[in-house]
Amino acid sequence: MRLSNLADYAVVLMSAAARQCGSVPLHAGLLAEQTGIPGPTAQKLVSSLARAGLLVSTRGTGGGVRLARPAAAINVADIIEAVEGPIALTSCVEAGRHDCALEGNCKVQPHWGVVNGAVRGALAEISLASLVKPLPQAGGVWGGPVEAAHSTNIPSRKREGRIEA
Template sequence: MRLSSLADYAIVIMGAAARHCGGSRVSAAGLAEETGIPVPTAQKLVSLLTRAGLLASVRGQGGGIKLARPSAAISLADIVEAVEGPIALTACVESGRHDCALEGSCSVQPHWSAVNQAVRGALGEVTLASLAAKGKVTEMRA
């Protein structure tokens, strides 16, 4: 399993935003410059992360972007799901999906839900605060 570049970059963007959590706001362009992520990608991620309630955006004089809640209350699972949608290693566990040739005869399918919950649980235990404290956020970029 590998995170998409977009999910990886979202974690980097959130780490950079967390470094500004002392009340100061930063722009998407500022986050892009700080992280080395292209501006259009940073803007797209800021939009997705704001829509998911992880970032808050304020327009006008003194506006910008900041974390919508404390970094200790934001998990890697929250960030990944904001970009990728629900964490699922296979499509067959998603409701309404019926595109597998083995559907109906697969002996593994009933177990994917538990696997998905374990992966989500592991990602849910890692907070943005703990990641930033260990200095690993910017090192995750490819």
């Protein structure tokens, strides 16, 4: 299971917006520059995130975008769903979808809603505010050394015109 690039970039962009909250007027170009996300992609994400009510856009001189609510009140599930739509691990958890070849005979299908809810719930527990805090030096959420995340062996986000995680 992997997030789309747009969902990944949306989380990165929202994290950058949360870090800058209130210090300077933000616009898609500045967020693109700060994150390495291509300008047109950043503009598309800003529009999607504003439509979803996660960013508020103000036109005119001194305008730009800002978080629609405090970073602690925005979670990773909100951001992903703003770009991807509802989180659905399989097509059978989506209302009205009947395109599975196993439909009618699948004994697991009734349980996918529980699995899907658990994944969405886990993502909803991670606030945008927690993503902008520095991790402790002794270890991260997963118990591994944080220093590894800052290693030069990790590919940069910008390489060959693409953004990588």
